[in-house]
Amino acid sequence: MPGCPSPGGLLAHPECNPGVLELADVIRSTSGMLQYVREAPDREFIIGTEKGIIHRLQQENPGKVFYSPSQRLICRPMKRITMGDVLRALQENRHQITVPEEIRLRALTAVRRMLAVPRD
Numbered sequence: 219m220p221g222c223p224s225p226g227g228l229l230a231h232p233e234c235n236p237g238v239l240e241l242a243d244v245i246r247s248t249s250g251m252l253q254y255v256r257e258a259p260d261r262e263f264i265i266g267t268e269k270g271i272i273h274r275l276q277q278e279n280p281g282k283v284f285y286s287p288s289q290r291l292i293c294r295p296m297k298r299i300t301m302g303d304v305l306r307a308l309q310e311n312r313h314q315i316t317v318p319e320e321i322r323l324r325a326l327t328a329v330r331r332m333l334a335v336p337r338d
Contacts (some may be wrong), residue, residue, distance in 0.1 A: 226260030228287075231267045232331035238266055247335055255279055 227243025229251050239245060246254055248271060255263055255275055262283045265272055269286045276284060307313050317325070 226255070226258055226263035226282075228264045228266055229254065232335055233328045234266060242266065245335060247332055250335055250337065251275075252278065255282065255284075 228241055229244045229246060230238050230242035231247065231251075232239070232245055234242070234245075244251075244254055248267065251265070251267065251271065252275065256279060261281065262285070263275075264285045264287055265275065266287055269289070272284045272286055275282070
């Protein structure tokens with residue numbers, strides 16, 4: 219891709235839309251991205267996921283450069299949830315969520331893609 223600042227390529231989450239996945243060089247979970255970048259000889263990467271991961275990537279990989287394709291890659295609902303919230307919800311079996319079958323099946327596809335990604 220002419221002018222692409224990233225010899226390491228575009229890393230994307232399996233949950234990304236199909237158009238992004240078609241452009242991605244590497245499709246990994248968050249932990250898979252961290253491992254891939256750590257082991258890759260490349261020095262520059264485009265990170266196609268929640269931009270908060272870039273700080274961690276920089277901390278763990280000094281000397282490597284990371285680009286976010288957008289400043290809008292923020293999952294606001296995830297930022298409000300704490301581990302304590304998750305623990306209480308699981309212990310108390312709270313917050314049952316019901317979704318239409320079509321959405322459930324699409325979400326199940328995303329989960330299966332995540333589980334199918336090699337964990338090297």
